[in-house]
Amino acid sequence: MxxxxxxxxxxxxxxxxxxxxxxxxxxxxxxxxxxxxxxxxxxxxxxxxxxxxxxxxxxxxxxxxxxxxxxxxxxxxxxxxxxxxxxxxxxxxxxxxxxxxxxxxxxxxxxxxxYSTPLHRREEVEQIMKTILWRTATESDARVLGKLITAAASIVHGLYNDVVTDFGWDAYGPYHKHRAGKNLTLLIRDFPDLQPHPLWPKELMPEIKKFQIYQLFEKVEWEISCVGCHTILKSGNPISGLRYFAVIADGKPLTLEEIKKLTFHLATKAESLYKEIRKKDxxxxxxxxxxxxxxxxxxxxxxxxxxxxxxxxxxxxxxxxxxxxxxxxxxxxxxxxxxxxxxxxxxxxxxxxxxx
Known part of the structure; x- marks a missing residue:
């Protein structure tokens, strides 16, 4: 077969x-x-x-x-x-x-x-759990991350169109882990190349090359349907169920204010990029x-x-x-x-x- x-x-x-x-x-x-x-x-x-x-x-x-x-x-x-x-x-x-x-x-x-994208071996997941500087999440934080994901998705669809999206956006996991006495689900969203210089002029691209969103959920289950941008909620509430998170841009952990600034930056760049695309014959x-x-x-x-x-x-x-x-x-x-x-x-x- x-x-x-x-x-x-x-x-x-x-x-x-x-x-x-x-x-x-x-x-x-x-x-x-x-x-x-x-x-x-x-x-x-x-x-x-x-x-x-x-x-x-x-x-x-x-x-x-x-x-x-x-x-x-x-x-x-x-x-x-x-x-x-x-x-x-x-x-x-x-x-x-x-x-x-x-x-x-x-x-x-x-x-x-x-159902998933299990890219990381067990020891790699353990290393992520140990080395990431986790922030305790609130429902407000979860909503901020949702806005970041939406803004990132917008810029990626512009940079790479609707069928090359996955070059600029993937998701890994879900991995089931134990932390602080809780059974948690780790989901990683990866935006690995937001600066495809041969494709676009510098002024239309974000100021960062790449970033990752790490999230640990309790009683929330996800499914990745073939491609990372088709990450589907299977059960639970991703707002109230988010326990810990981290956002790392070009290797640097971001504060909550920096995350909000990045969200606005990506959304603004996406708007400019789509205006250019609509001009093309x-x-x-x-x-x-x-x-x-x-x-x-x-x-x-x-x-x-x-x-x-x-x-x-x-x-x-x-x-x-x-x-x-x-x-x-x-x-x-x-x-x-x-x-x-x-x-x-x-x-x-x-x-x-x-x-x-």
Whole structure:
């Protein structure tokens, strides 16, 4: 059995009761088929130069994006195979098998994020519990953190669009821990790259590169549905149930006032960024999305001595080209796993690419 059925069970949660029409600022799944295979061919050249097939995730971790981002890339690559005319099967097979293996090695207990993203080993979680400067939380503090998460989400969706979101936003856990006589749940939200300089001018980006939110809840249960931005409350009250927290920006623990200032700063930057995005015409949006997609694997390609930016062939493939039609259905709600596997071409991909 291939990995794709387990992946489908996990990723279905993103689209259950949803359609592709909500994604902005482009109809992505009818855009990627124009050029995605050309990008993957370049990525495989980097694979060969770095000999990745013989290396474990721990050896490549510093060159790869976060788990949610790798899952999101798989979600895009599979329909793109159909959009590209079902050619370059070996390219798609090798690329997706590698991504799946990296996830299996990174998050052993739940590689595709059906319920969680267990990125940290037990000893790493213990170290976090010991070294973080925890602040005792009030309900007011919990609301402040909620506003911070909302502001951060806004800027990330602008910097990276609706389907590269996971490069700038992930969540890890939930981890069940014991502290001060209480059974607690640790949830970590990570915003690892808020300054993608090749994508945006400095004045549109935040003043900080990255930050993390650490939260310890009592009688509150969470579920991470494939990608970190789909962290779902399963039970309990996250306002009254928050017991301890910490926010660390560029390695520095923030005070409550600094958290409030950061929230305002991110919200203000997001507003300016969206104004710029709305000015772009169709050709400019296509270029923006292509650059955002390629940026995800910038570190890997540069480690291989390659240019991560779109090639001339990739640029030619989209220039003055309309979006494709019929790759995925518009206006159709995903109401079952079987429907999702069929409509998003996971069945086709397994049969034609992974099993051949």
């Amino acid at each position: 291939t990995w794709i059925k387990d992946f489908a069970k996990a990723s279905y949660g993103i689209y259950a009761g949803n359609t592709i029409d909500a994604f902005q600022p482009l109809d992505f799944f009818h855009f990627f088929g124009l050029w995605y295979d050309l990008w993957l061919i370049e990525v495989l050249k980097a694979f060969d130069k770095l000999d990745v097939d013989k290396k474990h995730y721990k050896d490549l971790k510093h060159l790869l994006p976060m788990p949610s981002n790798m899952r999101a890339i798989l979600i895009k690559a599979i329909p793109s195979y159909v959009g590209a005319g079902k050619k370059n099967k070996e390219v798609y097979r090798r690329f997706t098998n590698f991504k799946a293996r990296m996830l299996q090695e990174a998050c052993i207990e739940d590689p595709f994020g059906k 169709f050709e400019e949006l296509k270029l923006m999305v292509m650059w955002q997609e390629c940026y995800q694997l910038k570190a890997l390609l540069e480690a291989a001595g390659m240019d991560w930016r779109p090639t001339a062939e990739m640029l030619d493939a989209i220039k003055n080209q309309p979006l494709q039609t019929g790759v995925l259905p518009h206006g159709v709600m995903m109401t079952s796993l079987d429907q999702y596997m069929k409509e998003f071409h996971l069945e086709t991909f397994e049969k034609e690419v992974l099993k051949n």
